[in-house]
Structures are given as structure tokens and as C-alpha cells.
Amino acid sequence: MHNKIYYLRPPMRKEETVDHxxxxxxxxxxxxxxxxxxxxxxxxxxxxxxxxxxxxxxxxATKIAPLMGLEARSLTRMLKTxxxxxxxxxxxxLIDKRSVRIYLTDLGKRKKELSRASVLLFNNRVRxxxxxxxxxxxxxxxxxxxxxxxxxxxxxxxxxx
Numbered sequence: 001m002h003n004k005i006y007y008l009r010p011p012m013r014k015e016e017t018v019d020h021x022x023x024x025x026x027x028x029x030x031x032x033x034x035x036x037x038x039x040x041x042x043x044x045x046x047x048x049x050x051x052x053x054x055x056x057x058x059x060x061a062t063k064i065a066p067l068m069g070l071e072a073r074s075l076t077r078m079l080k081t082x083x084x085x086x087x088x089x090x091x092x093x094l095i096d097k098r099s100v101r102i103y104l105t106d107l108g109k110r111k112k113e114l115s116r117a118s119v120l121l122f123n124n125r126v127r128x129x130x131x132x133x134x135x136x137x138x139x140x141x142x143x144x145x146x147x148x149x150x151x152x153x154x155x156x157x158x159x160x161x
Contacts, residue, residue, distance in 0.1 A: 018145060029122070036118045040111055046082055047115035049075075050108060053088070058103035061090070087111055 014020045033044040042050075052067050053059045065075040079102065082088045087108035093099035104112060127135065 022145075032122070033118060037115070040114050042085075042087075042111055042115070045078060046085075046087070047111070047118070049078060049082065050087065050104065050112035051115055051119070053102055053104055053108075053112070055104055055109050055112065058091070058101045060093075061100045061102050064102065082108070 030044055033047065037044050037047050048068060049064060052064055061075075061079065062072075064070075064079075065072050068075070070078075079088065079090075083090065085107075086105055088102050088104055090100045090102055093101055130138075
């Protein structure tokens with residue numbers, strides 16, 4: 001049984017919900033990044049994978065999916081595409097032959113730097129417009145929402161009308 005009972009508030013318009021605002025902001029950011037990425041013949045997802053792979057030391061393939069919140073199957077398809085585009089190459093681990101390490105090609109390193117520049121440009125622009133005090137509160141609130149979403153289980157029986 002649940003310890004807490006939550007009382008339903010009057011219906012909210014979607015614009016008043018936390019999840020709608022997070023989702024719509026993320027979609028706008030993703031569209032902007034996809035427009036940028038398209039100029040460099042990659043996608044936002046590929047750019048984020050590139051950003052997560054160390055330029056010199058590479059990264060075990062098994063570590064990439066959890067970093068990005070992806071399912072292994074989705075990452076496998078993406079890595080295949082990235083390999084076809086000559087952005088990465090795979091090297092079997094010398095000790096554990098079942099494990100594969102992903103390395104960036106020279107082209108992959110260049111695309112990673114373009115992705116990095118796009119992320120920095122956007123974040124610097126946000127910091128020019130939004131005061132540091134508001135950003136501090138934003139990050140605190142986002143951390144609290146993330147904690148709530150990852151630790152609490154919601155079940156309709158928790159709600160009383």
C-alpha cells in the first residue's frame with residue numbers, strides 16, 4: 001500500500017503541466033540542433049553519440065547507451081549508420097573478445113567538434129539572455145523533477161478525488 005494519498009487538482013490546461021513545458025522546450029531545441037546537424041550531414045542523435053565518445057581513448061560500446069538513455073538495439077543501429085558514414089570504427093577488446101571499443105575516425109572527430117560548437121553556441125546564447133540567478137533555480141527545479149521522475153512510482157490508486 002502507498003504511504004501518500006494525492007488529491008487531484010482541478011483539470012489543468014496542457015500549457016500548465018510540467019511535462020508539456022519540458023517536452024515542448026526539448027522539441028524546439030531538438031529541431032534547432034537537427035537543422036544545425038543537417039548542415040554537417042549528421043543527426044542530433046549522432047552528434048550526441050559523438051560527443052560522448054572520447055576523441056583519443058574511444059569508449060566501450062556497452063557504456064554509450066546508458067549515457068544517452070538509449071536501448072542497446074537503438075544504439076546498435078545508430079553505430080552501424082555511423083560506421084557506414086565513416087565517423088567511427090570498432091576494435092575488439094584485446095582482453096575480452098566479446099567486448100568492442102568504439103573509436104572516432106578523423107571525420108568523426110571533426111563532426112564531434114562541430115557538434116560541440118553548436119551545443120556551446122546555444123548554451124552561451126541562453127546564458128546571455130537568462131540571468132545566472134534564474135538558471136540556478138532552473139537547474140535546481142530540473143534536478144528535483146528528475147529525482148521525482150526516477151524515484152517515485154505513480155499509480156492511479158494513489159489519487160483521491
